[in-house]
Amino acid sequence: MTISQQAASLWPQGKRGCMALAFDLDGPTGDAMLNGTLWQKADYFTFGAYGPYRALERILDLLDDHQLPATFFIPAWVVENWPKQCQAIVGRGHEVAYHGYRHESFYAISAEKQLWVMQKSREIFWQFLGIRAEGFRTPSGDWHPETPAMLLEAGVTYSSSMRGDDRPYLISxxxxxRPLVEIPGRWEMDDYASIAY
Ligand SMILES: [Zn+2]
Incomplete structure (x- = not known):
């Protein structure tokens, strides 16, 4: 059996494929905005804050119109600062998943700091949203060798961080x-690459 035949045989009820809709609600937590002088600049801050303040509501309405469920990866700092907006995501039936505290690069920080970020995220998600998330997307698209084990310990069952396939795969x-399920994204399917610049 070839790989494509194998994949085709997995889809139920004659379906030929599937797609996961995922939004990163980063707000103004991009590294450059939080760690440098950009944080002090109102135009950059509002550029990021437009997401939770305005764009989110429009996206939620659009998803409602088409009855589409989606996943929102959210830095916990954004949950702390826009709690009502983030509660609306959960209230309207969508999934919320981990995306760092302040959108850290998991490759650039120590194992201890990664653990701190995950613990802090779990506390904030529980306190403000009443949920334990199952998914995780590393903000920088990379991580350390010890990160997958740390994620399993934090109750995460899947990651959407890597680029290794156009179908889900397992990371042992x-x-x-238990392996970690990876639901990879593709740069060509990511509107950030074409719109941010
Ligand atoms: Zn992000």
Whole structure:
């Protein structure tokens, strides 16, 4: 059996494929905005804050119109600062998943700091949204070798961080029986690359 035949046989009821709609509600947490002088500049801050203040509501209405469920990856700092907007995402039936605290690069920070970010995210999601998220997207698209084990320990069952396929695949984690499910994104399917610049 070839790989494509194998994949085709997995779709139920004659379906030929599927798609996951995912939005990163980063707000103004881009690294350059939080860690440098850009944080002090109102135009850059509002550029990011437009997401939770205005764009989110429009996206939620659009998803309602088409009865489409989606996933929102949100830095926990955004949940703290826009709690009502983030509660509306959960209230309207969508999934919310982890995306760092302040949109950290998981490659650039230590294992201890990564653990702190995950613990802080779990606390904030529980406190403001009443949920334990199952999904995680690394803000910078990379991580350390120890990150997958840390994610499993934090109750995460899937990641959407990597680029290794156009179908989901499994990441085996040394020392753990259960693998991490990876639902990869593709740059050509990501509007950031074409719109942000
Ligand atoms: Zn992001």
């Amino acid at each position: 984690v040394p020392g753990y029986e």
